[in-house]
Amino acid sequence: MSELRFEDVSVRFGSGRSATTAVDGVTLTIPDGEVLGLVGESGSGKSTVARAAVGLVPLHQGRILLDGQPIDPRRGRRPLQMVFQDPFSSLDPRMTIGASIAEIMPRGMGRSAQRAEVERLLDLVHLDPARAGAYPADLSGGQRQRVAIARALAGQPKVLIADEITSALDVSIQGAILNLVRELQAELGLSMLFISHNLAVVRYVASRIAVMHQGRIVEQGPTSDVLSDPQDDYTRELLAAIPGRIPLHAQGEHP
Numbered sequence: 001m002s003e004l005r006f007e008d009v010s011v012r013f014g015s016g017r018s019a020t021t022a023v024d025g026v027t028l029t030i031p032d033g034e035v036l037g038l039v040g041e042s043g044s045g046k047s048t049v050a051r052a053a054v055g056l057v058p059l060h061q062g063r064i065l066l067d068g069q070p071i072d073p074r075r076g077r078r079p080l081q082m083v084f085q086d087p088f089s090s091l092d093p094r095m096t097i098g099a100s101i102a103e104i105m106p107r108g109m110g111r112s113a114q115r116a117e118v119e120r121l122l123d124l125v126h127l128d129p130a131r132a133g134a135y136p137a138d139l140s141g142g143q144r145q146r147v148a149i150a151r152a153l154a155g156q157p158k159v160l161i162a163d164e165i166t167s168a169l170d171v172s173i174q175g176a177i178l179n180l181v182r183e184l185q186a187e188l189g190l191s192m193l194f195i196s197h198n199l200a201v202v203r204y205v206a207s208r209i210a211v212m213h214q215g216r217i218v219e220q221g222p223t224s225d226v227l228s229d230p231q232d233d234y235t236r237e238l239l240a241a242i243p244g245r246i247p248l249h250a251q252g253e254h255p
Contacts (some may be wrong), residue, residue: 002032002033002066002067002068002079002158002159002191002193003029003030003031003066003068004029004030004053004064004065004066004080004159004191004193005007005028005029005030005066005068005160006025006026006027006028006029006049006053006062006063006064006186007062007063007064007065008025008026008027008062008063008180009023009025009026009027009049009052009059009061009062009063009091010023010024010025010026010056010059010061010062011023011045011048011049011052011057011059011060012060013016013193015251017035018115021060021215022048023045023048023049023052023215024044024045024213024214024215024216025062025216026045026049026062026069026212026215026216026217026219027217028049028210028220030159030191030192030193031189031191031208032203033189033190033191033234034191034192034193034207034208035051035185035190035191035192035193035205035206035208036192036193036194036206036207036208036209036210037188037194037195037196037202037203037206037208037209037210037223038050038193038194038195038196038200038202038209038210038212039188039195039196039197039198039199039209039210039211039212040197040211040212040213040238041197041213041238042197042210042243044214044215045214045215045216046195046212047163047164047195049193049195049212050161050163050195051081053071053080053161053193054062054078054080054081054082054161055071055072057204060246064203064208065148066079066080067158068130068158073200075172078157079157079158079159080160080161081104081152081153081157081159081160081161082152082159082160082161082162082163083148083149083152083160083161083162083163083165083166084148084165085146085163085164085165085167086095086161086168087136087144087145087148087165087168087169088136088141088144089137089150090150091147091233092136093135093136093137093146094135095135096132096133096134097131097132097134097135097139097147098115098118098121098132098133098136099133100136100147100151101117101118101121101122101132101147101150101154102114102115102117102118102220104151104154104155105117105152105154105155106155109206110152114165117154118132118154119132120153121150121153121154122147122150122227123236124150124153125146125150125153125184126146126180127143127146127150131143140173141168141169141170141173142169142170142173142176143175144179145165146177146180147168148165149180149181149184153184153188156169157190157255158191159190159192159193160190160191160192160193161192161193161195162192162194162195163179163195164195164196164197165176165177165181166178166196166198166201167197167198170178172199176219176220178205181205182196182204182205185205194206199227199241199242200242201236202223203223203227206223207222207223208220208221208222209221209222209223209226209227211226211232211234211235211238213232213234218232218234218235219231219232219234219235222244227239
């Protein structure tokens with residue numbers, strides 16, 4: 001069981017009268033083996049929630065629990081791994097993609113075991129394992145994002161956090177990455193916090209949705225319930241802004 005829970009979490013930046021509250025009293029649960037989609041416009045605080053979970057920003061109040069226990073990201077193996085928006089900046093351009101993936105693996109693995117695991121993970125995200133010796137600059141944006149996902153999985157996380165992982169990609173590639181997320185979740189039973197400003201994207205991958213506005217959660221529940229009968233005006237605005245169907249099959253991307 002791997003349940004991630006945010007209890008009355010607040011994050012503030014600055015101090016005194018100049019302090020700003022980016023996240024205000026957020027309570028969320030990512031159930032074991034499910035995808036929670038956190039959706040809201042830019043600046044709503046959703047990425048700050050993700051960064052708080054992995055220890056990149058400190059909490060002002062509240063706590064974050066994994067399976068009922070407080071998380072201390074500074075100690076031991078990190079049980080949460082995060083995939084960031086920009087797949088190029090999240091990978092070291094000086095390292096091969098195989099080395100980048102192996103870097104996250106638990107300590108104590110021999111080199112042959114590492115190589116085998118790198119190949120397995122690349123195959124899992126539908127990249128040719130022979131690409132292990134390539135560098136990030138040799139890959140397309142969609143391929144780099146696949147590497148970033150494989151790298152996060154190499155850490156054997158209990159919960160995967162995906163922060164706007166399709167927004168920096170060409171529209172023709174976004175659907176392929178979303179299909180990969182759905183496939184991995186079904187195959188591995190991942191617990192995942194999936195963050196996006198695009199409600200259509202969240203609708204496609206998440207079993208539950210939480211809507212965030214100005215640092216607060218204004219509505220949450222099963223995806224079908226929230227989308228069929230939204231209770232908050234802001235959720236209705238997001239629904240009204242959904243364009244036509246997003247493409248769910250990549251065009252022009254090759255392993």
